[in-house]
Amino acid sequence: MLYSKLFGKAKKSSKAYDSVNAALLQKAGFIDQVMAGVYTYLPLGLRVLNKIENIIREEMNKIGEEIFMPSLTPKLAWEQTERLNTVDILMKTAPANKFALAKNATEYILNPTHEEVVVPLGQKFVLSYRDFPFALYQIQSKFRNEPRVKSGLLRGREFRMKDLYSFHTSVEDFKSYYEKTKESYLNIFKRLGLGKDTVTVLASGGSFTEDFSHEFQTFCEAGEDTLFFVKSKKIYYNKEVTPSRAPKVKYKEKKMLKRQNVFGKGIIGVGELAKFLNIPIEKTTKTLIFETDDGRVIAAAVRGGYDINEDKLRKAAKCKALKLASEKNVKKITGAEVGYAGIINLAKNLEVYIDESVGERINFETGANLTNYHSINVNFGRDLPLPKKFYDIKIAKDGDLNPDTGEIYLTMKASEVGNIFPLYTKFTDSFNYKFIDRDGREKPIYMGCYGIGSSRIMGVIVEKFHDSHGIIWPENVAPYRFHLIGLDLKDKSVSEKVHKVYKVLKEQNQEVLFDDRVDVSAGEKFADTDLIGIPYRLVVSKKTGDKIEVKKRNEKTFQLVSLNKLV
């Protein structure tokens, strides 16, 4: 490819980008942002994306068959799995204006995942035990109604993904396939250049199971995930599901003090409150009121300094979706404005979920359920009964202990590159998809689903492999193998020589990006080359004479070789 003809050349930009990958990929001309979380892949970027997806495709073809499902699905299918009204990243389509409305008013679901399509599909074609197991995958664009999108390609509203679904006649067969996909995934990440830094991590299994799913996480400073590592067990947890015990707080005081309601108008956050009351933050309590998808209103509390883990809370409260209660409901439940909820004086029949971090404290603070008031010197057993059960509903943080081993977790930043989910019969049951066994009887079908975000991987690779000058692509995913640079191109003999090198490399079916620009300085060309990050830089100039200067992007030294030798 002649760089002079390429659409999307490297550019200087003083724009503020939300991440290293967004900055480098946009400055180097790989992608262009259409809006937050939505990008166009320019010619260079599309080459990288295709290479990533082809590696995934080659490995997937060993364990499944490729199909291509649509993005639109009838709402009915999502009703059938009870996800229509609960999945909070779900988008629908609707006519965009009154003329469109007059033509067709129906709304559809824009799939973020395809269980609602693949299960009915399997049901139409495969029913006999003889045709199991089978596994179908696709590579395509997915849509998520993300509230905050950031970090370039790491989190998008529209993104590329491979999703695989497997169907089995027994749990054992499913589990053995599940293990096989783990190997397959690790193989993919190895080929993508991420092998040695990618680990298998326990993550949320979703609202319908107590089981974990497995994520593949690549260690990465810019990663949006935090891993919690239990060294003695060699287990990594994703922060979102890390079982956690708060480190105990030592108190000198032994005596319960007199409970008091303190007036603190407009003081709401626990940090501000601790300061105002002149107590350690660990003595404060954060209480929040939630509404569940099945119409309940519940309260949940953690020790100051912690946040509530909605995923853990959802499991504790056995519901499918949660959101913070409306102002109206908060008032109704607590009798106070938002911000003054606490765990004392609540209605007896209210469900309250209290984190274990809230216990074992003396003379602690909690909202007074009275506008502008906070109760201090609160004690279990005296001011409120000790709850029947303490939960683990907090988001784990640095310093927390693993409840099983008592070890303090080691933590590290990482970025998710894939995940696999045991679905068991959750979706096949929803569609009443059964198989006919040898004995003629209908039996349940076990399922797994397995995702890899190919566009996200492109972002992770850039986050992992770059220096202050630009990207350093691993060879298997680089847009081209060689970046050929002609300098002194106004000199006819040099120009002829470099064009000949280009021609010969092309004849050898080598992937070459050839910077043939005549009016651009050597300095700018070198800077662009480093920014774009192709593995091998080849320079032909007056100085290189009959030879070609070869330098690897990630090395400092170069050598002069002849064209014959290069070939």
Add this chain to the structure above:
Amino acid sequence: MLYSKLFGKAKKSSKAYDSVNAALLQKAGFIDQVMAGVYTYLPLGLRVLNKIENIIREEMNKIGEEIFMPSLTPKLAWEQTERLNTVDILMKTAPANKFALAKNATEYILNPTHEEVVVPLGQKFVLSYRDFPFALYQIQSKFRNEPRVKSGLLRGREFRMKDLYSFHTSVEDFKSYYEKTKESYLNIFKRLGLGKDTVTVLASGGSFTEDFSHEFQTFCEAGEDTLFFVKSKKIYYNKEVTPSRAPKVKYKEKKMLKRQNVFGKGIIGVGELAKFLNIPIEKTTKTLIFETDDGRVIAAAVRGGYDINEDKLRKAAKCKALKLASEKNVKKITGAEVGYAGIINLAKNLEVYIDESVGERINFETGANLTNYHSINVNFGRDLPLPKKFYDIKIAKDGDLNPDTGEIYLTMKASEVGNIFPLYTKFTDSFNYKFIDRDGREKPIYMGCYGIGSSRIMGVIVEKFHDSHGIIWPENVAPYRFHLIGLDLKDKSVSEKVHKVYKVLKEQNQEVLFDDRVDVSAGEKFADTDLIGIPYRLVVSKKTGDKIEVKKRNEKTFQLVSLNKLV
């Protein structure tokens, strides 16, 4: 590929399908319908789709660069081109439930075409005259809010498409590129096996221009389009834009009769009415009331037997979008219930567009603008003034004349396989995208856009190439080249032989689908083979001995050849 392992095998189905392509592609296991106009591509279908798209890609790479734009776009971009509130197939996205709404309430446009993305993209990267012309294309899924979807892959709500956009610094340069794409397109259709039956056709240039666009139409009995051919000029028009003159109706009567209002309760359609009044349908008049996007209410009339062409009417009325007026507005304008509108006694300031077919009649009928009443023996000049101008706002039909040559059109059915649009500065102006010329001045940029529906082509190919037994794929797009059938597979020596043939063909990198099913009868295997339609059928059985029986799908005779000769 072993057929025993393939997902999506041929199946018997007594279902009613909406078209030949839907029936054959679904029975043969190429596609599966998720809902009307929305399909999953099964492994066989995806292979065909990929082959079609790769042929398109190879030809496009000669005249443009491949990129990949997103499906989601901010509404603002569609406001800027004034298409947000006028394009009647436009879909938007919205959060699907209250939990999603709480996370992110923003709505986006789901692109049916990408001018709103590609123009701002060009604007970010290419501004200097030196870098023009440039052309960008992509192949991806598109979304249209189609009211009626039918004909299998011929018309979808979600479908695959290649779209190319070119940018030029002069009309001349644009026009020369436009001609180049015509060649490129004809080349693509040739490679797809559609060459000799595909012609270039004049079609609508859109609401913003009087120019025609060009469609590529393949003659096809099942085609949804009708072409109107002017033999002397070798011009094909798409029915939707065919300029038409109605054949004159001869009347014996010369004398104007007395106008009368006839009571005909509930008689609305012109056919029923003609019968009721015992007059030829040509004496009736169809009058409809429309609302325009710019807030006007207008009337339009054609002779009975014709329909109003909204596209022509839109141009005549100089508006961007039209819809039938609400009941309320019809009543307000005509003073009558819907169904009794006519061209007499209308308010003087109402805009009325009357087709030329309405003229040159004597004693004709028109709605009385009075509920349940029809006026007969109406005459221009006496009962209403002769309009200043007659329009051509009708949908052309068989027997119509070309207004220029006076020839009766030849008509034929066809199916659209591609279209190219001159956009000129319509979209670059919307975004104020200009280039800096040699002289340092800003000047307008000329654009074209060029589409090919790859999934639709798959449907057209099946409509064109099939017989009563199944599909007959052209070689370049067939899912496999060879369909190898093993019969008598319980016989060990036959089984070994056919597996050897499969192995040898695979080693030769031949594309082979191998029907290795042991328990399926020869009859069923042959039927499946014919249904699937792979070009070469190879049979190995007891009967074929050392040889292989080779038969082309579209021929009746077969020959016996040795494996060596086949290879």
